[in-house]
Amino acid sequence: MASARFVRGHMIAPPAVTETQRRLMLGPLLLSTTLVMLNQTNVVVALPHMQGAFSATRDQIAWILTSYLVAMTILTASAGWLGARFGRKRVYLMALGGFCLSSILCGQATSLETELVFRLVQGLASGPIMPITQSIMLDSYPKERHAQALGLWGISITVGPVLGPILGGFITEDYGWPWVFYFNVPFGLLCMAGVILWVPDVSRDLGRRFDGIGFLAMAVFITCFQLVLNRGQTLDWYDSPEIIVETGAALLALYILVVHTATARLSFIEPRVFADKNFVLGLAFVFIWAMTVNGPIVLLSLRLQSLDGLPVALVGMLMAPRGLGGVIGMSVVGRAAQAINPKLVAVAGFICIAASGWMMQGWPTHADRFDVALAGFILGFGIAQTYVSLTVMAMATIPARLRPDAVSLYSLVANIGMGAGVAIAILVLAQSAQTHHEMLAAHVNVFNELLRDRLVPHGWNIASAQGLSAVEQQVLQQATTIAFNDAFRLITFAAVFALPFVYFLTRPARNR
Secondary structure (H helix, E strand, O other), X not given: OOOEEEEOOEEEEOOOOOHHHHHHHHHHHHHHHHHXXXXXXXXXXXXXXXXXXXXXXXXXXXXXXXXXXXXXXXXXXXXXXXXXXXXXXXXXXXXXXXXXXXXXXXXXXXXXXXXXXHHHHHHHHHOOHHHHHHHHHHHHOOHHHHHHHHHHHHHHHHHHHHHHHHHXXXXXXXXXXXXXXXXXXXXXXXXXXXXXHHOOOEXXXXXXXXXXXXXXXXXXXXXXXXXXXXXXXXXXXXXXXXXXXXXXXXXXXXXXXXXXXXXXXXXXXXXXXXHOHXXXXXXXXXXXXXXXXXXXXXXXXXXXXXXXXXXXXXXXXXXXXXXXXXXXXXXXXXXXXXXXXXXXXXXXXXXXXXXXXXXXXXXXXXXXHHHHHHHHHHHHHHHHHHHHHHHHHHHOOOOHHHHHHHHHHHHHHHHHHHHHHXXXXXXXXXXXXXXXXXXXXXXXXXXXXXXXXXXXXXXXXXXXXXXXXXXXXXXXXXXXXXXXXXHXXXXXXXXXXXXXXXXXXXXXXXXX
């Protein structure tokens, strides 16, 4: 197999591959990316079981999610340097091996402390996988087929988060929470075999030095930022000294990172990628896009379980159409990319996302199941359209020698956006529920003639403790319904906000 060549730390020619080799390598590339995305959401449904097994508090058990996300995000940013310094294929194999081993250890953990350590290792192993697989896909296809490549690769990032709660629910109920982790192992080993057989190698660049200051500043920024996002709501945000300290540390680390990147001869982030207008705009767009990926999954899962009282398995099935919409969207965009202006595709995608959010924000307390499935399908289709078109335009003008660094940074911003989307959605949900509860409860008093109307249910007699309790439950239910609708409305606002800025992106030249 041919190897890429490096000059002064940057790849100048991607490895040449045959059409047969492209098709064979799709399996391990897509499956490994799906596993990484799967493990961001499949553990969520297992957390209550793990909480009982480890005798942990709700706040303590949440660290199982936080540790994975923080570690994964840090190593995502390092994938470009690691691939160039140690060889992309070697790093990919080591990441897959570490992912399989840490999955076994996570299932074997007997205490919360050991579980957190193994989950941290799993996140570190997962970090390089997504940017490396995306780089391999882009390098293996000619530029005029990049949309097709991203359409195929994007199926995994669309389906993974949706399959997570479904598989996690079934596995946890039937086999126990450790099998949520054991599930990764056989598929991870299959990926390793496929990588060894079919994925081309990239020559190592032994002269590329490591920027310790840049890496440390980025690691501190990512860690503190993720901690603020994941723990802010639990600790009541800036009423907590911990959140204040973490925010200050994140801002200081970001300042050091920006100044160091702009002035140092050796920088962890390649500064030349920021000279590309398309790429910089692409970073902003992928952040907005990422906010619409995991946020709706968390909101929808909470809503269907808390308001509609549906079991986890049925909730997962109702969320499956979103994955189907994503698969169809990726396939359609990938095949039609040469005939359609990617700007129009991005606009159509954002319109689909906005329409889906608008549908969700109008649901009554008990949503119709068909409406849930339809809104999810439209959202998945829109997310797929938007991702492929935006990524094609963002990478269109990036030279091949800078692509590994650009892809790593692009994936990093996407990961941060996913975390920010969930945190903002939960924040709006909590604040809105409290506000609307206070507003509705203010009308529950003996002076409200509507409560004495003959059409009011007999059990709503606020003169009795039982009646007052019944009214309070109804007020809480309605306030929660409105709060969910407010949170879903954010999806529409984010998509509509992004629409006019698509104009400033440059359409990639054909047959370049």
